[in-house]
Amino acid sequence: MQTAAEITFWHNDGSDILLPVPAEFSFAENYNHLSTATNEALYTLRSGKIYKAIAVGDRDTVVEISDEDGTHLRIVFIEEPDTDSPELREGVARYVHDWFDLGTDLAPFYEMAQNDPLLKQAVESFYGLRNMGIPDLYEAICWGILGQQINLGFAYTLKRRFVENFGRSIVREGETYWLFPTAERIAPLTAADLSAAGMTTGKKCEYLVDTARLIAGGGLTKEQLLQAGSVKQAEKMLINIRGIGPWTAHYVLMRCLRMPDAFPIDDVGLHLSIKHVLGLDAKPSKERILELSAGWTLWESYATFYLWRLLY
Known part of the structure:
Protein backbone atom coordinates (compact mmCIF):
# COMPACT_ATOMS: atom_id res chain seq x y z
CA MET A 1 0.00 0.00 0.00
CA LEU A 102 12.18 17.55 -10.62
CA GLY A 103 11.87 19.12 -7.18
CA THR A 104 13.07 22.56 -8.30
CA ASP A 105 10.50 25.20 -9.26
CA LEU A 106 11.98 26.88 -12.34
CA ALA A 107 9.23 29.48 -12.76
CA PRO A 108 11.13 32.19 -10.80
CA PHE A 109 14.30 31.43 -12.76
CA TYR A 110 12.52 31.82 -16.08
CA GLU A 111 10.90 35.05 -14.94
CA MET A 112 14.30 36.46 -14.00
CA ALA A 113 16.02 35.15 -17.12
CA GLN A 114 13.52 36.69 -19.55
CA ASN A 115 14.88 40.11 -18.59
CA ASP A 116 18.54 39.11 -18.46
CA PRO A 117 20.57 39.83 -21.61
CA LEU A 118 22.83 36.82 -21.02
CA LEU A 119 20.14 34.27 -20.24
CA LYS A 120 17.19 35.27 -22.43
CA GLN A 121 18.38 33.39 -25.52
CA ALA A 122 19.29 30.26 -23.57
CA VAL A 123 16.00 29.90 -21.71
CA GLU A 124 13.98 30.52 -24.86
CA SER A 125 16.03 27.93 -26.76
CA PHE A 126 16.00 25.24 -24.07
CA TYR A 127 12.83 25.86 -22.08
CA GLY A 128 12.11 22.89 -19.84
CA LEU A 129 15.74 21.77 -19.58
CA ARG A 130 16.76 20.61 -16.12
CA ASN A 131 20.18 20.59 -14.49
CA MET A 132 20.67 16.86 -15.04
CA GLY A 133 22.49 15.91 -11.90
CA ILE A 134 24.93 13.36 -10.55
CA PRO A 135 23.22 12.00 -7.43
CA ASP A 136 26.24 10.00 -6.17
CA LEU A 137 28.87 12.14 -4.42
CA TYR A 138 31.87 10.01 -5.39
CA GLU A 139 30.81 9.93 -9.02
CA ALA A 140 30.38 13.73 -9.06
CA ILE A 141 33.81 14.32 -7.54
CA CYS A 142 35.46 11.83 -9.91
CA TRP A 143 33.87 13.49 -12.94
CA GLY A 144 35.09 16.87 -11.71
CA ILE A 145 38.63 15.56 -11.19
CA LEU A 146 38.74 13.71 -14.51
CA GLY A 147 37.58 16.83 -16.36
CA GLN A 148 40.35 19.07 -15.02
CA GLN A 149 42.65 20.61 -17.64
CA ILE A 150 41.50 18.41 -20.56
CA ASN A 151 38.91 18.65 -23.31
CA LEU A 152 35.46 17.19 -22.82
CA GLY A 153 35.90 14.38 -25.34
CA PHE A 154 38.98 13.01 -23.61
CA ALA A 155 37.26 13.34 -20.23
CA TYR A 156 34.48 11.04 -21.47
CA THR A 157 37.09 8.56 -22.70
CA LEU A 158 38.72 8.47 -19.26
CA LYS A 159 35.35 8.11 -17.58
CA ARG A 160 34.49 5.11 -19.75
CA ARG A 161 37.83 3.44 -18.97
CA PHE A 162 37.26 4.01 -15.25
CA VAL A 163 33.71 2.65 -15.41
CA GLU A 164 34.48 -0.40 -17.52
CA ASN A 165 37.56 -1.36 -15.49
CA PHE A 166 36.17 -0.84 -12.00
CA GLY A 167 32.39 -0.50 -12.22
CA ARG A 168 29.68 -3.16 -12.21
CA SER A 169 27.81 -4.26 -15.30
CA ILE A 170 24.34 -5.70 -15.69
CA VAL A 171 22.95 -7.37 -18.84
CA ARG A 172 19.33 -6.91 -19.84
CA GLU A 173 17.78 -8.00 -23.15
CA GLY A 174 21.25 -8.66 -24.52
CA GLU A 175 22.53 -5.14 -23.75
CA THR A 176 25.22 -4.33 -21.16
CA TYR A 177 24.65 -1.42 -18.79
CA TRP A 178 27.23 -0.01 -16.40
CA LEU A 179 27.20 1.42 -12.89
CA PHE A 180 29.84 3.89 -11.74
CA PRO A 181 32.48 2.43 -9.40
CA THR A 182 31.65 2.95 -5.75
CA ALA A 183 34.05 4.60 -3.32
CA GLU A 184 34.21 1.27 -1.49
CA ARG A 185 35.39 -0.44 -4.70
CA ILE A 186 38.21 2.05 -5.31
CA ALA A 187 39.35 2.62 -1.70
CA PRO A 188 41.51 -0.56 -1.45
CA LEU A 189 43.28 0.17 -4.75
CA THR A 190 46.37 2.25 -5.47
CA ALA A 191 47.05 4.99 -7.97
CA ALA A 192 49.18 2.47 -9.87
CA ASP A 193 46.16 0.18 -10.22
CA LEU A 194 44.23 2.99 -11.90
CA SER A 195 47.15 4.02 -14.09
CA ALA A 196 47.58 0.42 -15.28
CA ALA A 197 43.96 0.48 -16.44
CA GLY A 198 44.71 3.32 -18.85
CA MET A 199 43.60 6.17 -16.64
CA THR A 200 45.04 9.65 -16.61
CA THR A 201 48.11 11.14 -14.89
CA GLY A 202 49.42 9.68 -11.66
CA LYS A 203 48.31 12.68 -9.64
CA LYS A 204 44.69 12.40 -10.76
CA CYS A 205 44.74 8.69 -9.95
CA GLU A 206 45.99 9.56 -6.48
CA TYR A 207 43.14 12.04 -6.06
CA LEU A 208 40.55 9.46 -7.13
CA VAL A 209 41.85 6.89 -4.64
CA ASP A 210 42.28 9.39 -1.79
CA THR A 211 38.72 10.66 -2.23
CA ALA A 212 37.38 7.11 -2.37
CA ARG A 213 39.05 6.31 0.94
CA LEU A 214 37.69 9.48 2.52
CA ILE A 215 34.11 8.77 1.42
CA ALA A 216 34.26 5.02 2.15
CA GLY A 217 35.52 5.81 5.64
CA GLY A 218 32.68 8.25 6.34
CA GLY A 219 34.93 11.31 6.32
CA LEU A 220 32.87 13.02 3.62
CA THR A 221 29.15 12.66 2.94
CA LYS A 222 26.42 14.57 1.15
CA GLU A 223 24.77 15.18 4.51
CA GLN A 224 27.90 16.85 5.90
CA LEU A 225 28.12 19.16 2.90
CA LEU A 226 24.41 20.03 3.05
CA GLN A 227 24.73 20.82 6.75
CA ALA A 228 27.68 23.16 6.14
CA GLY A 229 25.26 26.09 6.21
CA SER A 230 26.28 27.87 3.01
CA VAL A 231 27.87 27.26 -0.35
CA LYS A 232 31.03 29.01 0.90
CA GLN A 233 31.37 26.68 3.88
CA ALA A 234 30.69 23.61 1.73
CA GLU A 235 33.31 24.85 -0.76
CA LYS A 236 35.86 25.14 2.07
CA MET A 237 35.17 21.55 3.11
CA LEU A 238 35.77 20.31 -0.41
CA ILE A 239 38.88 22.34 -1.27
CA ASN A 240 40.57 20.96 1.84
CA ILE A 241 40.64 17.65 -0.06
CA ARG A 242 43.71 17.11 -2.21
CA GLY A 243 42.89 17.43 -5.91
CA ILE A 244 39.77 19.56 -5.43
CA GLY A 245 40.01 23.25 -6.22
CA PRO A 246 37.27 25.91 -6.39
CA TRP A 247 36.08 24.84 -9.87
CA THR A 248 35.67 21.18 -8.92
CA ALA A 249 34.08 22.12 -5.59
CA HIS A 250 31.43 24.31 -7.21
CA TYR A 251 30.85 21.72 -9.94
CA VAL A 252 30.09 19.11 -7.27
CA LEU A 253 27.90 21.49 -5.25
CA MET A 254 26.01 22.37 -8.44
CA ARG A 255 25.54 18.91 -9.96
CA CYS A 256 25.30 16.70 -6.87
CA LEU A 257 24.27 18.83 -3.87
CA ARG A 258 21.94 21.06 -5.94
CA MET A 259 23.08 24.20 -4.16
CA PRO A 260 21.38 26.94 -6.20
CA ASP A 261 24.16 29.50 -5.66
CA ALA A 262 27.02 27.17 -6.59
CA PHE A 263 28.90 29.12 -9.24
CA PRO A 264 32.00 27.78 -11.07
CA ILE A 265 32.90 31.29 -12.13
CA ASP A 266 36.33 30.29 -13.46
CA ASP A 267 34.87 27.77 -15.90
CA VAL A 268 36.20 28.19 -19.44
CA GLY A 269 32.92 27.05 -20.99
CA LEU A 270 31.03 29.71 -19.05
CA HIS A 271 33.47 32.37 -20.27
CA LEU A 272 33.17 31.23 -23.87
CA SER A 273 29.39 31.21 -23.70
CA ILE A 274 29.27 34.76 -22.33
CA LYS A 275 31.72 35.85 -25.02
CA HIS A 276 29.47 34.26 -27.66
CA VAL A 277 26.20 35.72 -26.36
CA LEU A 278 27.56 39.25 -26.02
CA GLY A 279 29.66 39.14 -29.19
CA LEU A 280 32.85 40.03 -27.33
CA ASP A 281 36.30 39.94 -28.88
CA ALA A 282 37.81 38.31 -25.80
CA LYS A 283 36.63 36.30 -22.83
CA PRO A 284 35.20 38.48 -20.04
CA SER A 285 37.15 39.15 -16.87
CA LYS A 286 36.02 37.74 -13.55
CA GLU A 287 35.01 41.24 -12.47
CA ARG A 288 32.86 41.63 -15.58
CA ILE A 289 31.20 38.26 -14.97
CA LEU A 290 30.37 39.30 -11.40
CA GLU A 291 28.72 42.44 -12.78
CA LEU A 292 26.75 40.51 -15.39
CA SER A 293 25.59 37.91 -12.87
CA ALA A 294 24.50 40.38 -10.18
CA GLY A 295 20.83 39.55 -10.81
CA TRP A 296 21.26 35.77 -10.62
CA THR A 297 21.11 35.49 -6.82
CA LEU A 298 20.30 31.88 -5.85
CA TRP A 299 20.09 30.95 -9.54
CA GLU A 300 23.83 31.00 -10.34
CA SER A 301 23.86 27.24 -10.78
CA TYR A 302 21.02 27.15 -13.31
CA ALA A 303 22.31 30.22 -15.12
CA THR A 304 25.66 28.50 -15.59
CA PHE A 305 24.03 25.28 -16.73
CA TYR A 306 21.92 27.05 -19.38
CA LEU A 307 24.89 29.02 -20.66
CA TRP A 308 26.86 25.79 -20.96
CA ARG A 309 24.02 24.34 -23.00
CA LEU A 310 24.48 27.07 -25.61
CA LEU A 311 27.92 25.62 -26.30
CA TYR A 312 27.51 21.90 -25.69
Whole structure:
Protein backbone atom coordinates (compact mmCIF):
# COMPACT_ATOMS: atom_id res chain seq x y z
CA MET A 1 0.00 0.00 0.00
CA GLN A 2 1.33 3.47 -0.88
CA THR A 3 1.98 6.02 1.83
CA ALA A 4 0.73 9.58 1.50
CA ALA A 5 4.26 10.73 0.62
CA GLU A 6 4.52 8.13 -2.14
CA ILE A 7 1.18 9.16 -3.64
CA THR A 8 2.35 12.74 -4.13
CA PHE A 9 5.81 11.67 -5.25
CA TRP A 10 5.21 8.78 -7.66
CA HIS A 11 2.48 6.40 -8.74
CA ASN A 12 2.23 2.73 -9.62
CA ASP A 13 0.91 1.90 -13.07
CA GLY A 14 0.92 -1.86 -13.13
CA SER A 15 4.56 -2.90 -13.05
CA ASP A 16 5.63 0.58 -14.22
CA ILE A 17 6.24 3.77 -12.24
CA LEU A 18 4.71 7.10 -13.22
CA LEU A 19 6.65 10.11 -11.96
CA PRO A 20 4.86 13.49 -12.21
CA VAL A 21 6.88 16.31 -13.79
CA PRO A 22 6.51 20.08 -13.27
CA ALA A 23 4.92 22.33 -15.87
CA GLU A 24 8.38 23.78 -16.62
CA PHE A 25 9.77 20.49 -17.89
CA SER A 26 10.53 19.17 -21.36
CA PHE A 27 11.53 15.54 -21.80
CA ALA A 28 12.73 16.35 -25.33
CA GLU A 29 15.09 19.09 -24.13
CA ASN A 30 16.58 16.84 -21.47
CA TYR A 31 16.91 13.96 -23.93
CA ASN A 32 18.63 16.26 -26.43
CA HIS A 33 21.00 17.46 -23.73
CA LEU A 34 21.92 13.88 -22.81
CA SER A 35 22.50 13.09 -26.49
CA THR A 36 25.31 15.67 -26.67
CA ALA A 37 27.52 13.52 -24.42
CA THR A 38 30.26 11.77 -26.36
CA ASN A 39 31.17 8.18 -25.52
CA GLU A 40 28.84 8.14 -22.50
CA ALA A 41 29.14 4.97 -20.40
CA LEU A 42 26.33 5.32 -17.88
CA TYR A 43 23.16 5.60 -19.97
CA THR A 44 21.94 4.64 -23.41
CA LEU A 45 19.55 6.56 -25.67
CA ARG A 46 17.38 4.64 -28.13
CA SER A 47 14.32 5.72 -30.08
CA GLY A 48 13.46 8.60 -27.76
CA LYS A 49 13.88 6.58 -24.57
CA ILE A 50 16.59 6.59 -21.90
CA TYR A 51 18.02 3.35 -20.52
CA LYS A 52 19.99 3.40 -17.30
CA ALA A 53 21.32 1.03 -14.65
CA ILE A 54 20.48 2.15 -11.12
CA ALA A 55 21.71 0.72 -7.82
CA VAL A 56 19.23 0.61 -4.93
CA GLY A 57 20.98 -0.65 -1.84
CA ASP A 58 22.65 -3.91 -2.83
CA ARG A 59 20.40 -4.42 -5.86
CA ASP A 60 21.16 -3.38 -9.43
CA THR A 61 18.38 -2.85 -11.93
CA VAL A 62 17.91 -1.36 -15.39
CA VAL A 63 15.05 0.95 -16.32
CA GLU A 64 13.65 2.56 -19.44
CA ILE A 65 12.57 6.19 -19.00
CA SER A 66 10.20 7.88 -21.45
CA ASP A 67 7.76 10.75 -21.73
CA GLU A 68 4.13 10.15 -20.80
CA ASP A 69 1.87 12.85 -22.31
CA GLY A 70 4.16 15.64 -21.12
CA THR A 71 2.87 15.23 -17.56
CA HIS A 72 4.84 12.24 -16.28
CA LEU A 73 7.94 10.16 -16.79
CA ARG A 74 7.16 6.50 -17.35
CA ILE A 75 9.72 4.21 -15.74
CA VAL A 76 9.70 0.62 -17.03
CA PHE A 77 11.82 -2.11 -15.43
CA ILE A 78 13.82 -4.19 -17.91
CA GLU A 79 13.82 -7.92 -17.18
CA GLU A 80 13.54 -7.24 -13.44
CA PRO A 81 12.38 -10.36 -11.55
CA ASP A 82 10.98 -8.54 -8.50
CA THR A 83 9.30 -5.31 -9.56
CA ASP A 84 6.94 -5.55 -6.57
CA SER A 85 9.70 -4.67 -4.11
CA PRO A 86 8.64 -1.39 -2.39
CA GLU A 87 12.27 -0.55 -1.59
CA LEU A 88 13.34 -1.01 -5.21
CA ARG A 89 10.48 1.06 -6.61
CA GLU A 90 10.97 3.85 -4.08
CA GLY A 91 14.73 3.92 -4.67
CA VAL A 92 14.40 4.07 -8.46
CA ALA A 93 11.73 6.77 -8.29
CA ARG A 94 13.88 8.88 -5.97
CA TYR A 95 16.96 8.44 -8.13
CA VAL A 96 15.16 9.55 -11.31
CA HIS A 97 13.48 12.42 -9.48
CA ASP A 98 16.89 13.64 -8.28
CA TRP A 99 18.64 12.98 -11.61
CA PHE A 100 16.14 15.20 -13.48
CA ASP A 101 15.97 17.73 -10.62
CA LEU A 102 12.18 17.55 -10.62
CA GLY A 103 11.87 19.12 -7.18
CA THR A 104 13.07 22.56 -8.30
CA ASP A 105 10.50 25.20 -9.26
CA LEU A 106 11.98 26.88 -12.34
CA ALA A 107 9.23 29.48 -12.76
CA PRO A 108 11.13 32.19 -10.80
CA PHE A 109 14.30 31.43 -12.76
CA TYR A 110 12.52 31.82 -16.08
CA GLU A 111 10.90 35.05 -14.94
CA MET A 112 14.30 36.46 -14.00
CA ALA A 113 16.02 35.15 -17.12
CA GLN A 114 13.52 36.69 -19.55
CA ASN A 115 14.88 40.11 -18.59
CA ASP A 116 18.54 39.11 -18.46
CA PRO A 117 20.57 39.83 -21.61
CA LEU A 118 22.83 36.82 -21.02
CA LEU A 119 20.14 34.27 -20.24
CA LYS A 120 17.19 35.27 -22.43
CA GLN A 121 18.38 33.39 -25.52
CA ALA A 122 19.29 30.26 -23.57
CA VAL A 123 16.00 29.90 -21.71
CA GLU A 124 13.98 30.52 -24.86
CA SER A 125 16.03 27.93 -26.76
CA PHE A 126 16.00 25.24 -24.07
CA TYR A 127 12.83 25.86 -22.08
CA GLY A 128 12.11 22.89 -19.84
CA LEU A 129 15.74 21.77 -19.58
CA ARG A 130 16.76 20.61 -16.12
CA ASN A 131 20.18 20.59 -14.49
CA MET A 132 20.67 16.86 -15.04
CA GLY A 133 22.49 15.91 -11.90
CA ILE A 134 24.93 13.36 -10.55
CA PRO A 135 23.22 12.00 -7.43
CA ASP A 136 26.24 10.00 -6.17
CA LEU A 137 28.87 12.14 -4.42
CA TYR A 138 31.87 10.01 -5.39
CA GLU A 139 30.81 9.93 -9.02
CA ALA A 140 30.38 13.73 -9.06
CA ILE A 141 33.81 14.32 -7.54
CA CYS A 142 35.46 11.83 -9.91
CA TRP A 143 33.87 13.49 -12.94
CA GLY A 144 35.09 16.87 -11.71
CA ILE A 145 38.63 15.56 -11.19
CA LEU A 146 38.74 13.71 -14.51
CA GLY A 147 37.58 16.83 -16.36
CA GLN A 148 40.35 19.07 -15.02
CA GLN A 149 42.65 20.61 -17.64
CA ILE A 150 41.50 18.41 -20.56
CA ASN A 151 38.91 18.65 -23.31
CA LEU A 152 35.46 17.19 -22.82
CA GLY A 153 35.90 14.38 -25.34
CA PHE A 154 38.98 13.01 -23.61
CA ALA A 155 37.26 13.34 -20.23
CA TYR A 156 34.48 11.04 -21.47
CA THR A 157 37.09 8.56 -22.70
CA LEU A 158 38.72 8.47 -19.26
CA LYS A 159 35.35 8.11 -17.58
CA ARG A 160 34.49 5.11 -19.75
CA ARG A 161 37.83 3.44 -18.97
CA PHE A 162 37.26 4.01 -15.25
CA VAL A 163 33.71 2.65 -15.41
CA GLU A 164 34.48 -0.40 -17.52
CA ASN A 165 37.56 -1.36 -15.49
CA PHE A 166 36.17 -0.84 -12.00
CA GLY A 167 32.39 -0.50 -12.22
CA ARG A 168 29.68 -3.16 -12.21
CA SER A 169 27.81 -4.26 -15.30
CA ILE A 170 24.34 -5.70 -15.69
CA VAL A 171 22.95 -7.37 -18.84
CA ARG A 172 19.33 -6.91 -19.84
CA GLU A 173 17.78 -8.00 -23.15
CA GLY A 174 21.25 -8.66 -24.52
CA GLU A 175 22.53 -5.14 -23.75
CA THR A 176 25.22 -4.33 -21.16
CA TYR A 177 24.65 -1.42 -18.79
CA TRP A 178 27.23 -0.01 -16.40
CA LEU A 179 27.20 1.42 -12.89
CA PHE A 180 29.84 3.89 -11.74
CA PRO A 181 32.48 2.43 -9.40
CA THR A 182 31.65 2.95 -5.75
CA ALA A 183 34.05 4.60 -3.32
CA GLU A 184 34.21 1.27 -1.49
CA ARG A 185 35.39 -0.44 -4.70
CA ILE A 186 38.21 2.05 -5.31
CA ALA A 187 39.35 2.62 -1.70
CA PRO A 188 41.51 -0.56 -1.45
CA LEU A 189 43.28 0.17 -4.75
CA THR A 190 46.37 2.25 -5.47
CA ALA A 191 47.05 4.99 -7.97
CA ALA A 192 49.18 2.47 -9.87
CA ASP A 193 46.16 0.18 -10.22
CA LEU A 194 44.23 2.99 -11.90
CA SER A 195 47.15 4.02 -14.09
CA ALA A 196 47.58 0.42 -15.28
CA ALA A 197 43.96 0.48 -16.44
CA GLY A 198 44.71 3.32 -18.85
CA MET A 199 43.60 6.17 -16.64
CA THR A 200 45.04 9.65 -16.61
CA THR A 201 48.11 11.14 -14.89
CA GLY A 202 49.42 9.68 -11.66
CA LYS A 203 48.31 12.68 -9.64
CA LYS A 204 44.69 12.40 -10.76
CA CYS A 205 44.74 8.69 -9.95
CA GLU A 206 45.99 9.56 -6.48
CA TYR A 207 43.14 12.04 -6.06
CA LEU A 208 40.55 9.46 -7.13
CA VAL A 209 41.85 6.89 -4.64
CA ASP A 210 42.28 9.39 -1.79
CA THR A 211 38.72 10.66 -2.23
CA ALA A 212 37.38 7.11 -2.37
CA ARG A 213 39.05 6.31 0.94
CA LEU A 214 37.69 9.48 2.52
CA ILE A 215 34.11 8.77 1.42
CA ALA A 216 34.26 5.02 2.15
CA GLY A 217 35.52 5.81 5.64
CA GLY A 218 32.68 8.25 6.34
CA GLY A 219 34.93 11.31 6.32
CA LEU A 220 32.87 13.02 3.62
CA THR A 221 29.15 12.66 2.94
CA LYS A 222 26.42 14.57 1.15
CA GLU A 223 24.77 15.18 4.51
CA GLN A 224 27.90 16.85 5.90
CA LEU A 225 28.12 19.16 2.90
CA LEU A 226 24.41 20.03 3.05
CA GLN A 227 24.73 20.82 6.75
CA ALA A 228 27.68 23.16 6.14
CA GLY A 229 25.26 26.09 6.21
CA SER A 230 26.28 27.87 3.01
CA VAL A 231 27.87 27.26 -0.35
CA LYS A 232 31.03 29.01 0.90
CA GLN A 233 31.37 26.68 3.88
CA ALA A 234 30.69 23.61 1.73
CA GLU A 235 33.31 24.85 -0.76
CA LYS A 236 35.86 25.14 2.07
CA MET A 237 35.17 21.55 3.11
CA LEU A 238 35.77 20.31 -0.41
CA ILE A 239 38.88 22.34 -1.27
CA ASN A 240 40.57 20.96 1.84
CA ILE A 241 40.64 17.65 -0.06
CA ARG A 242 43.71 17.11 -2.21
CA GLY A 243 42.89 17.43 -5.91
CA ILE A 244 39.77 19.56 -5.43
CA GLY A 245 40.01 23.25 -6.22
CA PRO A 246 37.27 25.91 -6.39
CA TRP A 247 36.08 24.84 -9.87
CA THR A 248 35.67 21.18 -8.92
CA ALA A 249 34.08 22.12 -5.59
CA HIS A 250 31.43 24.31 -7.21
CA TYR A 251 30.85 21.72 -9.94
CA VAL A 252 30.09 19.11 -7.27
CA LEU A 253 27.90 21.49 -5.25
CA MET A 254 26.01 22.37 -8.44
CA ARG A 255 25.54 18.91 -9.96
CA CYS A 256 25.30 16.70 -6.87
CA LEU A 257 24.27 18.83 -3.87
CA ARG A 258 21.94 21.06 -5.94
CA MET A 259 23.08 24.20 -4.16
CA PRO A 260 21.38 26.94 -6.20
CA ASP A 261 24.16 29.50 -5.66
CA ALA A 262 27.02 27.17 -6.59
CA PHE A 263 28.90 29.12 -9.24
CA PRO A 264 32.00 27.78 -11.07
CA ILE A 265 32.90 31.29 -12.13
CA ASP A 266 36.33 30.29 -13.46
CA ASP A 267 34.87 27.77 -15.90
CA VAL A 268 36.20 28.19 -19.44
CA GLY A 269 32.92 27.05 -20.99
CA LEU A 270 31.03 29.71 -19.05
CA HIS A 271 33.47 32.37 -20.27
CA LEU A 272 33.17 31.23 -23.87
CA SER A 273 29.39 31.21 -23.70
CA ILE A 274 29.27 34.76 -22.33
CA LYS A 275 31.72 35.85 -25.02
CA HIS A 276 29.47 34.26 -27.66
CA VAL A 277 26.20 35.72 -26.36
CA LEU A 278 27.56 39.25 -26.02
CA GLY A 279 29.66 39.14 -29.19
CA LEU A 280 32.85 40.03 -27.33
CA ASP A 281 36.30 39.94 -28.88
CA ALA A 282 37.81 38.31 -25.80
CA LYS A 283 36.63 36.30 -22.83
CA PRO A 284 35.20 38.48 -20.04
CA SER A 285 37.15 39.15 -16.87
CA LYS A 286 36.02 37.74 -13.55
CA GLU A 287 35.01 41.24 -12.47
CA ARG A 288 32.86 41.63 -15.58
CA ILE A 289 31.20 38.26 -14.97
CA LEU A 290 30.37 39.30 -11.40
CA GLU A 291 28.72 42.44 -12.78
CA LEU A 292 26.75 40.51 -15.39
CA SER A 293 25.59 37.91 -12.87
CA ALA A 294 24.50 40.38 -10.18
CA GLY A 295 20.83 39.55 -10.81
CA TRP A 296 21.26 35.77 -10.62
CA THR A 297 21.11 35.49 -6.82
CA LEU A 298 20.30 31.88 -5.85
CA TRP A 299 20.09 30.95 -9.54
CA GLU A 300 23.83 31.00 -10.34
CA SER A 301 23.86 27.24 -10.78
CA TYR A 302 21.02 27.15 -13.31
CA ALA A 303 22.31 30.22 -15.12
CA THR A 304 25.66 28.50 -15.59
CA PHE A 305 24.03 25.28 -16.73
CA TYR A 306 21.92 27.05 -19.38
CA LEU A 307 24.89 29.02 -20.66
CA TRP A 308 26.86 25.79 -20.96
CA ARG A 309 24.02 24.34 -23.00
CA LEU A 310 24.48 27.07 -25.61
CA LEU A 311 27.92 25.62 -26.30
CA TYR A 312 27.51 21.90 -25.69
